[in-house]
Each structure stands twice: as structure tokens, then as C-alpha cells.
Amino acid sequence: MSVTNKEVLYLASLVRMSLSEEELNRLGTELSQVLEQFQSLEKLEIPEEATASHPHGKRSVLRPDQPGDTYSLEEMLQNAPTVEGNLIKVKAILD
């Protein structure tokens, strides 16, 4: 199972993450090595009903929607890289 640099670039584009040339080359090789370890799963026969997204099943955790105090504006904005007035400033999303 080998992963090409082109595939790694495509995956990086899906998650919007830049990679240097060196990282790109290394990740291709490493990913292939790691995926080789996963081939064992192919041999595993799975009964129809088996699936798990949580170790002990799901239960309803719905609760009444009750308004309450959370954080002040200052606290919510304190870590934002660029703030203008009461707003977080971002680059234009549409060209």
C-alpha cells in the first residue's frame, strides 16, 4: 500500500493545511508504512451487527434548554488574534 505525494497533497488540501516539500516527501513514505500495519484488518471477518462509536453505547443526554450566564464578551474575545470593537476580525471569505 503506497501513498503518493499527490494523494498526500490532496489530503492536506481537504484539511486546509500547508506542508513543506520535506514534510510532503516524508509523510508519503511514513503513511505507507503505517497503512501497511493496518492491512491485518482486511482479514478480520465482521458479523453484520457489530459497530461501536462509543465504548458503552449511547444514551439520551437531552436536557431542558435553560438560559444561564456563561462568559463575558471580554472573556470570549481575550484569545482572539484580531479584534475590532466587539467583533473578531477575519479576512474576506468571498472574493
Added chain:
Amino acid sequence: MTKISTPLHWLTIHETADLLRSGDITSSILIDHMLDRIRVVDPSIQAFTTLNDSTSSPPGSTAREQANEADLIIQSGKSSPLTGIPGQLKDNICTIGLRTTCGSRMLEDFYPPYNATVVDKLLGEHSVIIGKGNMDEFAMGSSTENSAFHPTHNPWDLDKVPGGSSGGPAAAVAAGESMYALGSDTGGSIRQPAALCGVVGLKPTYGLVSRYGLIAFASSLDQIGPITRDVTDSAIVLNALTGEDALDATSIHAPTSDYRTSLVPDVAGLRVGVPKTLIAQITEPGVRDAVESAISLFENNGAIVDRDVTLDYYDFALAVYYILAPAEASANLARYDGVKYGLSASAETMWKALESTKGLGFGPEVKRRIILGTYALSSGYYDAYYRKAQQARALIIQEFSALFARYDVLLSPVTPSTAFNLGAKVNDPVEMYLNDVFTIPSNIAGIPAISIPAGFSNKMPVGLQIMGPWLGESQVLQAAYFYEQATQWNHYHPELLTD
């Protein structure tokens, strides 16, 4: 006044709590001593990312100020077992106003506006937060070499790794820099460093401890737990951490209110299973000897030991883990967009800024896992990898559930070998991942597991793992307490140059 013969920094929580209550020491004296100890020892161990002192914390919440407050509580007679006791928090546990880096450049200047639930619980008992523990970036790693800031050194041999990802917390407790620490364990990140540093590390049942305020890596596997000097301390800290939390929908109600009641040094009639597949994978003879003699000790003290346990799905556990954990991570880490908090790279367009933020903010292992997880989730591979891994997870859960109908606990090694040299595996991800072969299954099954000191091999600590059924913390702690009392391995400390 009692004469205190052991240096304060080597005392356990329960020993120290007695001295605090009797008035032989104050929390302020203790914290001053610990901060001095850290100043002397930490330049060679590097277990901390941030100290909770006046240079890094807002007024009113430094370790010294928390200690003063704790002393008032103790004087008023309202203290609990953790009052005035210094604890270190792994740096992925959010603390108001105290920098929380997650070992990453991405969060190098992140000051959380809220406390993790576990932090509120510890502060509610007036424990003292002495600082934040170094870790592999975003808890991804088994050696703490993936910290964006500096590696941590093993107190038993400074050329060796402390394990990871909670390497800072385990090293801090082992080096006498903190009396306990909280770590997080996604695939072994509490137990493996505890084993390599010769301390006690407990990964509780998934959901027993709230994850609110724990920076997410793989949400269906992550769990916070204590790293301590002995099993009694592990029970004391666990008591403080458990409880259902409205802020974490996966948290569950604790069946036991005081885990110290489990500390009975008796294993007569205890049904002990030993998975032979795991013993066969030990690579260091000294580790095998230590684990074998631990098993014999249980046997010679009345436990009913079956050394012939087979695990049909164990071989798939590592693959399942290294598909599911990166898949969850790739989703969890998508939030680091440089807009709301964290590193923010400047670029001409929004997309370019987003790409550079992640490119600059994440280190090599985090990028590796994001790409791996994205691969497993991407169209065309989803069924072959992610779906298959989830199905295999169900089979592993069923297998453990069936095993615990026959056995009260399972014994195994924690790691195939003792601590390796710094730099030895950093460029070989597969080799590094193999370090977690014994610890990963309990995360996949969501069951509790503890690592306790089990002697030495080549002068380095060996860990013994005791796994129990879902919410079986009591029997895990009882078996661990028996072993500790019978062997006293917890009384050994590394000889640091300063001692």
C-alpha cells in the same frame, strides 16, 4: 511535634495530609519547599511547561496564594485529603488565566477563559496547582519528544525518555517535583509514562471523569486520571475527580464514593487472567522476569491465576487505534483556524491564512495523524478503514466483556521494554506506535487499567498493568494495593545529582 525523617518532596499525599492536619507543617512551607525543589531539579528533568507563580498567573491564584488559602481551611478544621497538597496538571487541561499550551506552538499563548471540571474539583478541595506538565503535542506520542518546547528527561536516567504523552506529569511525580499529577490517557498516555518513570498511573473507565476542559485529541478514547507515588494516593485523587458532569455528555455516575475502601491487601480467591499473547510480546528479559514474578506473587497469595488466556481480537487493536484516534483527531483539530484563538498566520487570503496557520502551528506528529485520519475518513477509504475499525472495536469490547465474566482482573506488562534513549525512535513512527500495544486495548474497550511499579530491569523501572471490567476501579485498586504492599517497590526513588 513529630520528627520528619523523609524529605518533604518524597512524601505521599496521605503522609503529607497527616502532617498538615497535625500542624507539623503548613501548606505554605510545603509549597515553598516544592518550588525550591523544582528550581534545583527541573533544569535537568524539564517536566514543566509553566509554573504557577507570579510570573505566569493572575494575582490571587498562584501556588503560594492557593497554599495560604489552604492553610486557613486546614486551621478551620475543614480540610479534605487534598487540601494544601501540590499537584501538577498535564498542559492539555484548561486552567483559567494559566497558560495551557497542549505542548503545541498552536496554543503557545492560549490563556483559557474557563477551568476544566477536574480543575474546579481539585480547587474545590483546596489542592494547590503547582504548574503545568510537559507533554507530546496534542497528546500524540509515547516519549514527550513531540513537545513543541522541549523534551522531558527520565529521572532514573536523564538520557532516556520519560514515556508519553504525559511524560512531564510522570517525571514530575517521580522526581519529587509534585506530589501528584493529572494526566490524560488516549492509548496509554498515563500508564506508559508512569511505568517508565516508576510511579502509579490510573486510566479510569471511560466517562468516570469529566473531559470538560480537556483539550480534545480522540474524544471516544480520551480519559483524565491520576499519576501518584502509591496506590492509596491514586484512590484519593480519583475520589476527587469522579462524577457525572452536565458539561460532558459522555460522563457517567460513579458507583463508588470512596475508593479508599477498596484498599484491602488481600487477593485470596481473586480470579486473575493473564493473556499469554501479551506476555509473548515482551522484548526485554528483565521486564518478562518482573511480570512473571508479579504473577507468581498473586498465585502464591491465594489468587486463582489462569495463565492461558487468549485474546482473539487483540492483534487488531493497534490497527483499530491508529485508525480511530487519528480520524477523531483530524475532526477535533479542524477547529484551529487562527480566528477565535491560537496561532494566527497572516496571509493575503483567508484560505492561505488557514493553511499557513496549521502549517506553522502543528508539529510533524500532529500533521502525520491529521493526514492519516483524513485518509481513513476520506471517500473511497471510509469503509475499508474507519468503518471496519469501528466494527472491530465492537468485537474487542465484546471480547473484554466476556473475559470479565470469567476473571476479576487481567494482568499484563505495560510496555514491551523499559525506557528507551531520547532520539531512538523519534524518526520511526511505526516503532514508536508499537510502544502502546499493551495499553491501547483498554482505551478501545473503555475499561479501567492501572500501571504500578513492579521492580527494575537494567536499573530502569518496570510497570505491571492491572485491567478491570467497566467501572471495576475498586477491584483494580484492591489488586494493585495488594501487590504494592507485598513488594514496596513504591519506596524507591531515583537518585538525582541534587539528592
